[in-house]
Amino acid sequence: MCYWHWQIVKGRKTDLSTDGNSEGNFDSVSNGIKFLQKFVDVVQKYFQGKGWDCSRAEQILAEFRAS
Secondary structure, three states: HHHHHHHHHOOOOOOOOOOOHHHHHHHHHHHHHHHHHHHHHHHHOOOOOOOOOOOOOOOHHHHHOOO
C-alpha cells in the first residue's frame, strides 16, 4: 500500500503536506522501507526454503531507496 501511495503522490506537482490534504502527514517511503525491510528479514530468517519469496519486496525497497 505504501508503494501505491508513493506512486500516486510522486506524480503530483504539489507537496501534500502544504495543500491541506491529510495524506500529507503519511511518509510512504520511510514507512514502506520500514515495513518491507521487516517482511524481508522475517522471510529470510524463518521462511527460507519453505516457498516464500521476497524478491518483489526487495525490488520495491531498491526503488524506495533510490528516490
